[in-house]
Amino acid sequence: MSDRAEIVFLSMYWAGGGAFRISDSLAVVDWVNREILARDELERALNFLLAVGLVEIHGDAFTVPEKRLCHFDEFRKKVRKDRFDTVRLYFAKLPAPSRVPHAVCFSDSEYKTHVRAYHSLFRNAPAAHKKRASARARRLTAASS
DSSP: OOHHHHHHHHHHHHTTSOOBOHHHHHHHHHHHHSOOOOHHHHHHHHHHHHHHTSOEEETTEEEOOHHHHHHHHHHHHHHOOOHHHHHHHHHHHSOOOSOOOOOOOOOHHHHHHHHHHHHHHHTTSOHHHHHHHHHHHHHHHHHHO
């Protein structure tokens, strides 16, 4: 299991759980954890979340089922730790999937399209956040070229 799956789930939880396209997922993870996931990290995270039932696919979007949002919220209230420790403890209690399907798989060009879509969303972000993350975004774009 990847700690990136924890971050993706936590990001979707904090944003209300629901219908995230890939570019939205990149934006929410960046908002919560201040990073843009690499293509393989995002694929592994989403595939793991699908395998354990924390995320469902609806068309071209991902959602966190309402029962999972409520369950995690109850767990979070009992544990009362910081958000990253809480999600790690929650994941430790999940049953390991017998297999992780590769339902989510992007080509390099598809991933770059999602990153560009995220950047177009990002253009509307506050200037301070834009400035902080622009160097990171340039490094990601250069690395994926």
